[in-house]
Amino acid sequence: MKVFTRWFGFRFAPDSIPAHLRRDPLAVVSSLIIMIMILSAIFAPLLTSRAAEGLGEPNPSEKLAPPSAAHIFGADHLGRDLYARVLFGGRTALGMGFLIVFGAVLIGAPLGAIAGYFGGWLDEVIMRVTDVALAFPPLLLAIAIASALGPNLTNAAIAIALTWWPWYTRIVRAQALALRERPFIEAAHVIGVGNFTIIARHILPNVLSPVIVQATLDLGSAILTAAALSFLGLGVQPPTPDWGQMVSTGRIYFPQRWWYVTFPGTAIFIATMAFNLLGDSVQDANK
């Protein structure tokens, strides 16, 4: 954050938003859920005595054990404690989510700012590329990219980020188009500030709010999409714990061993829901 601050010369503080959020019960609840999920992902080893199983070590004697005092979520087909798996799976899911959204913003926002600020042929080229990228169904495109790059965690994140950046380009471009006409941009011009410095210092900081709103909304879908990719076998590979991949494996044991899909599935559901609700509230607060 320090480097960021020094480089752009502004301090990151969308200060009006939190005050509104504090008054919105849905926002409070969803932030609370997200906080708990993040904390339990970070401190996962402290929350379970079976950390090794959570990271993938098999325990054949407990194969598909039902929920009990020893295994509150039951155990999977290799006898690993599902509670530990779900906890550690949160690390993958949240990590993927943030990675995807951050990557998409990193590609999309500067392109949008450039398109909106310069206009003309550069705008045309960038926007036509985004149109093409948006023409493909995102999951299909992600599947194609992931299978071309080879299935692993990073590649899956890259694949999904590559299908998502155009949304940020569009948002930022629309904002940049309006900002370009604002007097403070003209004032920077008259001082003789270069175009790219203007984009970095005067345009991008002012488009942060809508980008943050969109990013919050997207985090839920990012987790869901990452889970979908893993479900299809194109994402995270075993033994790394991942909710999508757990649901994928667990579904053959359903419904007799219902706990195998239910707990990771519920985790996906809660995470996606929480981020969506928070995103909605942030969007309302931002209006």
Added chain:
Amino acid sequence: MSLLEVRDLSISFSTSHGLFRAVNGVNLTIERGEIFGLVGETGCGKTVTGLALMGLISSTGRVTASRLSLDGLNLLSTRNWQNVRGRRISMIFQDPAACLNPTFTIGQQLSHVIRYHFHLDSAATHHRAVELLNDVGLSDAAHTLRTYPHQLSGGMQQRVMIALALASGAELLIADEPTTALDVTIQSQILRLLKSLRDKHTLTIILITHDLGVVAHTCDRVAVLYAGSVAETSSTVDLFRNPKHPYTQGLLGAMPRHGTRGKPLLAIEGSLPSGINPSVGCPFAARCPLVMKICRTDNPTLTPTENAHAIACHLY
């Protein structure tokens, strides 16, 4: 009897930071047929006072007064503001373009008001509309009636607003910065129009403005507002010849005019006190060049002196 009497008018708004006191105990007496200036800088409470007289303070606001009467009618106990707004008191604002509906012609908007208030048939309504437009100096009335607001210049739009305000037969017109958005040459036309309406139609006008020049040219009497209270009130001539309150003196000294070149202007240092948790004592104390010990502890009341001149200052 005076047309409008306001005693101890206070208006406050509840905000997330606390109670915001916009107006603190304002007293005004407006005589029939006069142009009364309500002058002050941003945040002095002049617009809110105007809105309160129209019953237009939003639900987050609280209006209290010991007396608020229009020609004997007690506005404090008024439940049906519809019978007061337009019919008795009308209001025009700074930006006429924002007040006119862009999708209707001037004629449609004007006849709507006339018909709502007087139940005339269409011929009589049209006749009245033409008459009103002529009254406000729009000579080509037949053409103007068919135009849409955006086809008119800012000055003409403000004239139309005045016609609309008069259409309901109001006796009191509250004009809130009616010329601030206009060029000076157009401003002088509108001010001249307001004066002629007062003369010809015995209209009473409360002119809310920040511009002492406008007051000097247009108003008969004036009240200077500062931080939600009246600092000084008197006849216009007396106020300019003999300003007494340090704030009024400061305002007049701050205005550049022919002959001030090369001399420093008398700037009032500092800025307006906050309306939330105001300090005790005179609201102007912190910026006053003549501040005394008592000013920081006691809030002066509006005290009459000679010539119907009243000042809220411990010096007098």
Added chain:
Amino acid sequence: MALLEVRSLVKHYPVRVGLFSRRQAKAVDDVNLTVNPGETIGIVGESGSGKTTLARCILRMIEPTSGEVIFDGVDLLKLGQSSLRTKRRELAVVYQNPYLSLSPRLAVRDLVSEPLVTHTSLRGDALNDRVVENLEAVGLSADYLNKRSRQLSGGQAQRVAIARALVLRPKLIVLDEPTSALDVSVQAQVLNLLVKLRTELGFTYLFISHNLDVVQHLADRIAVMYLGKVVEVGTTDQVFSQATHPYTMALLAATPEPHPDRKASLVTVQGSVPSLTAPPTGCHYHPRCQWAVERCRHEMPALRLDEDRRAVRCHFPREYFQASKKFE
């Protein structure tokens, strides 16, 4: 030598009228202007007079249609992008509304240091010291360094804008309605500050305003603009006490002075400013001029320079001035 010389500057905008036809709006039409070093020149006009367009052309924020802007011996309009950017350190602007002209997310420190970072190699403590020094010059202290513009009052924000403009000690500062958004008492503070800075640092100002009273307080000479053309130029005293163009006279008469004893002026002006896309024939002012005659309807008067270096764009300037004097 003049610091700034504007020669035959023209700015036309294509404006769509109807579905297929286009007309030229002559926002600035053949303007000539000279600004000497150390001088303050005021440009006065109502909306649509082209005063702001003129300033933006001089600063090359928009490309003029034709003409020359000789600044400090160089024609700004002929400069390429990179040499123009270097030249910009000699020019500065203060805009009407500081809340709009200061980047909302930047702190005062970053706003004031931006010109220094752009044009000098000053960094670190030296940069910080220079920023504080300039904030103090405009009457603000180092306490404001970390504030953002919306945390400041209008007057404070405008002071920051002025500090930003003067930090490089430019040769010319364009003041585009710098006090129009401010209350009278704050306006006085800002005007006093501008006078003080001019005395102490010898700035040259190009002061644009719709308010004659404000302009005369600062300006040595005044140019009055109407519908894209300069109609009268003279020293402030000439323009104020012996205006010769009927429009200047009307403008003076319409400016309400805070004094109730002033008698109503005999000079009046009817109607409003005509559209730039369809300016009146002949003298642009004739439809609103109470003394217009046949010749005014057909022939555009030239800007004539008289013996006192004052210029008037009117067919009968002296005669009307004398006539109106007689009435008073």
